[in-house]
Amino acid sequence: MSSHETDPSGRLHGLDALRATALLLGVVLHASMSYFPVTIWIVPDTDNSPVASAVFFAIHLFRMTSFFLIAGLFAHMMLHRRGTTGFIKDRMSRIAGPLAAFWFPALAAIIAGLVWMAAIRNGGAIPTDGPPPPPLTIETFPLTHLWFLWVLLILYAAMLVLRAPFALLDRDGGWGRFVDRITGALIGPWTPAVLAAPLAAAFWLAPDWVPFFGIPTPDTGLVPNATALTAFGTAFGLGFLLDRRRDLLVRIERLWPVFTVVALGVGAAAMVMLGGPVPELTPVADPELKAPLAAVMALAVFASTLAVLSLALRFASGHSAVRRYLADASYWIYIVHLPLVLVGQILVVNETWPWFVKFGAVIAGTMAVSLLTYELLVRHSFVGRWLNGRRVPWRRHADPELAPAE
Numbered sequence: 457m458s459s460h461e462t463d464p465s466g467r468l469h470g471l472d473a474l475r476a477t478a479l480l481l482g483v484v485l486h487a488s489m490s491y492f493p494v495t496i497w498i499v500p501d502t503d504n505s506p507v508a509s510a511v512f513f514a515i516h517l518f519r520m521t522s523f524f525l526i527a528g529l530f531a532h533m534m535l536h537r538r539g540t541t542g543f544i545k546d547r548m549s550r551i552a553g554p555l556a557a558f559w560f561p562a563l564a565a566i567i568a569g570l571v572w573m574a575a576i577r578n579g580g581a582i583p584t585d586g587p588p589p590p591p592l593t594i595e596t597f598p599l600t601h602l603w604f605l606w607v608l609l610i611l612y613a614a615m616l617v618l619r620a621p622f623a624l625l626d627r628d629g630g631w632g633r634f635v636d637r638i639t640g641a642l643i644g645p646w647t648p649a650v651l652a653a654p655l656a657a658a659f660w661l662a663p664d665w666v667p668f669f670g671i672p673t674p675d676t677g678l679v680p681n682a683t684a685l686t687a688f689g690t691a692f693g694l695g696f697l698l699d700r701r702r703d704l705l706v707r708i709e710r711l712w713p714v715f716t717v718v719a720l721g722v723g724a725a726a727m728v729m730l731g732g733p734v735p736e737l738t739p740v741a742d743p744e745l746k747a748p749l750a751a752v753m754a755l756a757v758f759a760s761t762l763a764v765l766s767l768a769l770r771f772a773s774g775h776s777a778v779r780r781y782l783a784d785a786s787y788w789i790y791i792v793h794l795p796l797v798l799v800g801q802i803l804v805v806n807e808t809w810p811w812f813v814k815f816g817a818v819i820a821g822t823m824a825v826s827l828l829t830y831e832l833l834v835r836h837s838f839v840g841r842w843l844n845g846r847r848v849p850w851r852r853h854a855d856p857e858l859a860p861a862e
Contacts, residue, residue, distance in 0.1 A: 471526050473779050474768035476786035478523040481515050482601065483793045483826075487818045488512045490801045491811045493734050498566075499573055499801040503811040509668075510733035516670055517723060518760035520604065521691040525761060527608060528695025531615060536699075540616065546845075547612055554843060555605040558791050562600050565795030572802055595677045601794045603675040610680065611692045632700070639697040643704045645714050648762050651690055652754035658686040659750035667726075667749045668735040670757060691761065705769055712766035719763035722756045787843050788834050789826040796822040 489497035491508035535543045575582045590596045599606055622631055642650060659665050662683050665672070671687045674680035698704055708715075727733065729749055740746045772779065800818035807814065834840045841847040 469775055469779070470768040470770075470772045471529065472783045473772040473776075474522055474764060475526040475530075476779070476783035477764075477768075478519050478526070479786040479790040480782065481519050482790050483797065483819055483822050485512055485515045485519065486601070486794055486797045487801070487815055487822070488515075490805070490818075491815055494737065496735075496737065497801075498570055498798060499805055501801070501805055501811065501814065503809065503814060505811050506733035508811065508815065509735050510727070513668065513727065513733065513735075514723065517726075517756055518719075518764050520671070521687055521757055521761040522764050523604070524607075524611070524688040525691040525695040525698075525765065528611070528615075528692035528697075529699045530695075531612060531692070532696045532699035535615075543612075544616075547609070550843065550845065551605050551608055551612075554787075554791060555602055555609075559600065559602055562602060562791070562795060563598060566600060566798065569795060569798035569802065573805075576802070576805070594679060597676065597678050599675050599677075601675065602791070603673065603680075606678070607674060607680055607684070607688055610685075611689060614689070615692075615696065635697065636701050639701050640704060642694075642697075643707050645711060645718075648715070648718060648755055648759040651694065651758040651761075652751070654690060655683070655687050655757060656750045656754035658683040659754060660747060664739045665746075665750075666737055666739055667753055668730055668737065670753055687757065690758075708762065708766050709769035710766075712763070712770045715759060715763040715766045719756070719759040722752060722759050726752045726756045784835065784840075784844050784848075785827060785830045788830045788839075789823070792826055792829065793822050796825055 488508045488511045490499045490501045491504040492500075492512070493504050493506050493509060531543075534546065538546065571582060655671075659667075662672070662681070665683070672681050672683050674684040726749075729752060730736065740749060797818060800821045801814075804814045804817055809817075834843065835848050836850050837847060
């Protein structure tokens with residue numbers, strides 16, 4: 457069975473696996489940041505390597521654009537099944553609700569990690585002469601790693617507003633058929649270049665763009681930066697259109713060798729243009745350098761996004777109990793992982809282990825605690841129903857498949 461097909465329950469296994477992978481790679485990405493050869497993180501470790509920053513760079517290229525592409529596809533699927541009112545109720549419960557419930561505990565835990573690390577640097581005593589926190593404004597609001605929920609809500613609202621007049625006027629389906637033809641023309645070996653064009657322009661126009669980080673993470677402020685909205689909105693829109701044309705997933709699947717080769721080649725070229733895996737963390741100002749960097753980085757983002765999408769469709773289309781479990785757990789894992797990563801990094805910061813041992817220990821510890829709490833506190837409780845749309849009983853002889861949550 458291919459992932460563009462649904463099983464009798466309607467579940468899209470390959471796309472579900474890609475969404476879960478995007479969330480779980482957040483653990484790896486944040487764990488790697490302690491081991492950069494330059495300081496960028498709350499817990500900088502003296503045991504470090506350019507390999508860690510290369511891992512970060514590779515993951516950051518495709519992770520969130522892939523997530524938002526899948527989110528757009530599942531949004532159209534849910535809107536079609538439940539209607540506008542049902543869609544809004546579900547998203548308010550399972551996206552806005554967790555953001556409201558978990559934002560403050562996550563922020564408090566991150567601040568505790570900051571204080572703990574500051575005390576370690578200060579010989580064990582909490583320093584009292586630090587700068588005051590910035591005033592809480594629309595521009596400075598700390599969304600933490602839960603920013604993706606806020607951006608999802610913005611994209612859902614934009615989707616409903618933009619769709620409304622077409623749904624009202626398109627009584628005979630003519631406009632929809634026209635859009636479907638445009639979507640069909642969009643999908644081919646040229647797709648990454650077409651999608652990259654607006655993102656390249658956004659990179660070029662951003663005055664403080666740091667090329668190593670690609671899409672600036674909109675984790676601060678209630679108004680996301682224009683570059684992030686361009687990238688994630690483009691990915692979300694493509695996913696929304698693809699759900700109208702499920703047949704195009706077959707075409708994407710067949711193009712996996714092309715997309716993968718292009719992604720590896722352009723990604724490597726971007727790394728070379730950046731001077732290697734030791735990141736330069738200053739904005740690029742030279743127009744002669746910024747223009748080609750913007751073009752190559754934008755192409756690398758969407759080539760890698762289409763590559764992982766096609767690979768998921770090609771190689772993760774069948775049912776797997778392990779992948780299904782991790783897909784169910786991934787939302788909870790992402791919500792709780794960042795404070796756990798911080799704790800792990802702080803616990804090993806003074807150890808004399810090689811960086812990769814610390815890196816692996818932080819990932820393993822975070823995953824172990826996250827999965828244990830998921831199994832004991834979430835999966836079989838009302839929290840599981842809240843986050844995943846279902847509660848799995850403690851004892852069951854069958855595991856009926858349900859449609860994807862997003």
